[in-house]
Amino acid sequence: MQPKINFVSHDELQRLHEAALWLLNNVGMQVFSTEAVKIMRNGGARIEKENIVKIPADLVTYALGKVPKREGFILYGRDERHDIRFGIDTPALSSMMEATHVIDLETGERRLCTNKDLADMVRLMDALENIVVNGPLVTPQDVPKEMADLYAVATTLKNTSKHVVSPTHGARFVKDVVAMASLAVGSEENFRQRPFVSFGVLTQCPFQIDRLSVKGLLEISRQGLPVAVSSGPIMGTTSPVTIAGTVAQAHAEILAILTLSQLVRPSTPIIYTSFARSMDMKTGNVSMSSLEFGILRGTMGQLGRYLGLPVKMPAFLRDAKILDGQAGFETGTVGLISTLASDLINSMQYDMDTLVDFADLVFSDEAMAALERIAKGFSIDENALALDVIEQAGHGGNFLGCEHTLRNHRKEMWVPRLMERRSWAQWEKEGGKDIKRRAREKAREILASREPVRLSHEAEAEIDRITREATMNSAK
Numbered sequence: 127m128q129p130k131i132n133f134v135s136h137d138e139l140q141r142l143h144e145a146a147l148w149l150l151n152n153v154g155m156q157v158f159s160t161e162a163v164k165i166m167r168n169g170g171a172r173i174e175k176e177n178i179v180k181i182p183a184d185l186v187t188y189a190l191g192k193v194p195k196r197e198g199f200i201l202y203g204r205d206e207r208h209d210i211r212f213g214i215d216t217p218a219l220s221s222m223m224e225a226t227h228v229i230d231l232e233t234g235e236r237r238l239c240t241n242k243d244l245a246d247m248v249r250l251m252d253a254l255e256n257i258v259v260n261g262p263l264v265t266p267q268d269v270p271k272e273m274a275d276l277y278a279v280a281t282t283l284k285n286t287s288k289h290v291v292s293p294t295h296g297a298r299f300v301k302d303v304v305a306m307a308s309l310a311v312g313s314e315e316n317f318r319q320r321p322f323v324s325f326g327v328l329t330q331c332p333f334q335i336d337r338l339s340v341k342g343l344l345e346i347s348r349q350g351l352p353v354a355v356s357s358g359p360i361m362g363t364t365s366p367v368t369i370a371g372t373v374a375q376a377h378a379e380i381l382a383i384l385t386l387s388q389l390v391r392p393s394t395p396i397i398y399t400s401f402a403r404s405m406d407m408k409t410g411n412v413s414m415s416s417l418e419f420g421i422l423r424g425t426m427g428q429l430g431r432y433l434g435l436p437v438k439m440p441a442f443l444r445d446a447k448i449l450d451g452q453a454g455f456e457t458g459t460v461g462l463i464s465t466l467a468s469d470l471i472n473s474m475q476y477d478m479d480t481l482v483d484f485a486d487l488v489f490s491d492e493a494m495a496a497l498e499r500i501a502k503g504f505s506i507d508e509n510a511l512a513l514d515v516i517e518q519a520g521h522g523g524n525f526l527g528c529e530h531t532l533r534n535h536r537k538e539m540w541v542p543r544l545m546e547r548r549s550w551a552q553w554e555k556e557g558g559k560d561i562k563r564r565a566r567e568k569a570r571e572i573l574a575s576r577e578p579v580r581l582s583h584e585a586e587a588e589i590d591r592i593t594r595e596a597t598m599n600s601a602k
Contacts, residue, residue, distance in 0.1 A: 128503035146378035154180035189388035205287035216469035221261035229483035241266035254491040261291035294342035324352035331364035347390035358401030398430030414443035415456035427467025442473030485565035499540040
């Protein structure tokens, strides 16, 4: 039996979906691309002034009939050992993208991140078993600014054998990423057989998609590559202050982009995700770990499942500034909701998505393992009920020495590697280290002992050439 979390009923899900369809038909999406507008018009959408695309419900229904469903959905790893089969190998962690600062692993000080920081993070994530999707968790600040995201993807590709998630910055960017990924696996043909890179496309709320994002989406769809489609409205600022209104708007924006992708190429793989969030009305800051953020994760996850799509939801995105008690609370609350509502979790950043701590990668890996145990649930079969074992132990008996206990304890009870369960005396004898210190030491140990997963010298040199050429072209 696997636990589920439901914030709304099936009838309420249908009502939210119908509200989104109404919004698409009556409000529509502003699309800053003549080509995309033409595709939507040819598909049956109504076009109004200023590139407002109004999408009828039957067109959305058509697109939902073409998009691949969660059952059988696979994200390929560069190494097939890291393939992710939705519903079987999930839930698990996926790298976030584009933070700008790190907590230095040696000094503990906050500073701008470098390309070496990213390489070390990617190596660390490659070693941690509960992080199944790697990616540019930070955007290096010591490379050419105009192409920093491409440099970040290049560094990621050089240092991992897992699936890689990439941002989207136009059609040329997508082509360059595909070219680099093809070098990593020997040829474009090899990449096409097992595309181990997916992309992320985020709408611009309310009801817009910017020029670079839509051009990137068109290219991704033409190539039939996986793309996580997301909307990130902020309650009370770029969406209604109510949760229901924000959910309806975010769902509508996701459906609009999904529909466009299927008109470009039916069966383009779509991952349903949303960064719908709230603003703290006291500080004016956007919160990525508020209780409302958690409710939004659960409800949007339900909508993704309602459509039968693979679902990725952000969590472990702490408003906390460091790995402390607040971070633990935020990880547990939003993390548990997202784990029960989705297949993958975007994660591992602090301070409203701007900061990464090496120690937190180790902590997050352990936290994900614990949450996976909850999501796994438990069996109710003859072996699990253990009626004969209970009868044999009898009144006042003990189960510690039973063969049944020996056979089943490992699969039934999760044992942490990082979290502390020893007595105070044992803990104090070994230094009285808190979890942050233990996680930092583990990160150092992994980076010191693990051989990097690198490409051939020739492949890396060619990837570097692509990034340099893209930088020069962007300056023209």
